[in-house]
Amino acid sequence: MKHAEFRFYEELNDFLPPHHRKIPFRHVFSGRNSVKDMVESLGVPHTEIDLILANGTSVNFQYIVEDNDRISVYPSFESIDITPLIQLRPAPLRITKFVLDVHLGRLASLLRLVGFDSLYRNDFDDPELAQLSRDEKRILLTRDRNLLKRNIVTHGYFVRSNLPRDQLSEVIHRMDLYNSLQPFKRCMRCNGVLNPIEKDLVLERIPIATAEYCNDFHICDFCGRLYWKGSHYGKLKQIIQYAVEGKTSCGTTR
Ligand SMILES: [Zn+2]
Numbered sequence: 001m002k003h004a005e006f007r008f009y010e011e012l013n014d015f016l017p018p019h020h021r022k023i024p025f026r027h028v029f030s031g032r033n034s035v036k037d038m039v040e041s042l043g044v045p046h047t048e049i050d051l052i053l054a055n056g057t058s059v060n061f062q063y064i065v066e067d068n069d070r071i072s073v074y075p076s077f078e079s080i081d082i083t084p085l086i087q088l089r090p091a092p093l094r095i096t097k098f099v100l101d102v103h104l105g106r107l108a109s110l111l112r113l114v115g116f117d118s119l120y121r122n123d124f125d126d127p128e129l130a131q132l133s134r135d136e137k138r139i140l141l142t143r144d145r146n147l148l149k150r151n152i153v154t155h156g157y158f159v160r161s162n163l164p165r166d167q168l169s170e171v172i173h174r175m176d177l178y179n180s181l182q183p184f185k186r187c188m189r190c191n192g193v194l195n196p197i198e199k200d201l202v203l204e205r206i207p208i209a210t211a212e213y214c215n216d217f218h219i220c221d222f223c224g225r226l227y228w229k230g231s232h233y234g235k236l237k238q239i240i241q242y243a244v245e246g247k248t249s250c251g252t253t254r
Contacts, residue, residue: 002067003028008044011174012075014160015043015145029065036061039073045148047140047156050076076157096180099124099132101142106164111171112191114240115182119191126150141171169243183240184218184227192222202226 005024013021020042029038035054036046051074052059054066065071097117100108101124108120119132130150133140140156142148148156157174161167172178185194197219203211205226218227 001028001030002065004038004065004067004069004071006039006042006071006073008039008042008073010075011160012044012048012073015045015048015158017043024070033065034061035059035063035065035071038065039071040149043145044073045145045156045158047148047153048075048158050074095137096175096177097136097138098141099129099136099138101129101140101144101147103143104141104159104167107141107159107167107171108191109188110164110168110239110243112186112188113183113236114168114172114243115180115185116177117186117191139175165239165242168239169245172243178244181240181244184236187220187223187225187227189225190220190223192220194218194227195221197226 003026006020006027007024008016008020008022019025027038027042035052039049039052040046046061052061052063053072053074054063055070095117097119098108098111099119100111102122105120105122108118111118117138119136119138124132126144126147129140129142129147130153132138133156134152134154137155140147140153141159142156143159145158147153148158157171159167159170161170172181186192187194195218197217199206199211199215199217202217202219206214206217206228210228210230214228214230216228219225220227
């Protein structure tokens with residue numbers, strides 16, 4: 001039997017059992033194993049990882065772990081600056097787009113609320129989600145860590161929080177998206193883009209009371225839903241403010 005010493009950093013510890021968190025630990029193994037297979041067997045999806053050091057040297061996922069290796073594993077979306085070192089990803093995704101698993105419908109609506117192109121259907125299966133993520137260069141958001149272990153998924157994130165507005169805050173914070181928000185530019189229901197429309201053109205669709213005080217209307221270019229600053233507007237603004245201020249109750253180990 002061989003053994004290697006593993007140390008996982010920051011939020012990667014979320015995936016480990018308590019006795020392995022934030023400390024170096026010995027892992028006993030046999031045979032030839034890539035470092036990717038080994039870290040995933042320890043519970044950490046490869047999509048969460050940005051940098052692996054073997055005995056102080058940056059290695060890729062295919063690196064074969066040797067007896068007595070010291071392996072350090074660092075997360076994606078980490079605030080410490082690791083850019084001088086070789087990263088596992090060739091380049092970050094330039095436009096932030098998402099595809100979400102079946103458990104994250106409410107989060108998809110909220111990401112649309114702040115302007116992100118976010119695909120969601122409650123009948124996407126795992127292979128479809130993985131394929132969409134790769135083909136359309138979308139970050140896969142999921143509550144299923146096994147989905148992130150699929151080889152074709154290169155950009156994925158395991159959402160820790162339970163409540164949708166905490167999930168929104170978590171995603172914005174972890175991916176540092178504060179400068180990319182475009183609130184009220186996208187349809188929360190279908191992901192279409194919202195465009196301004198003359199009030200007169202849609203007058204018959206507007207409640208009479210609304211027509212009296214509101215002159216600013218937007219329409220979804222895909223499903224035709226009308227948007228205006230009605231009674232929900234204040235509540236939605238509060239959700240955005242909550243997300244931007246980074247208040248989150250998610251239980252990270254950071
Ligand atoms: Zn729509």
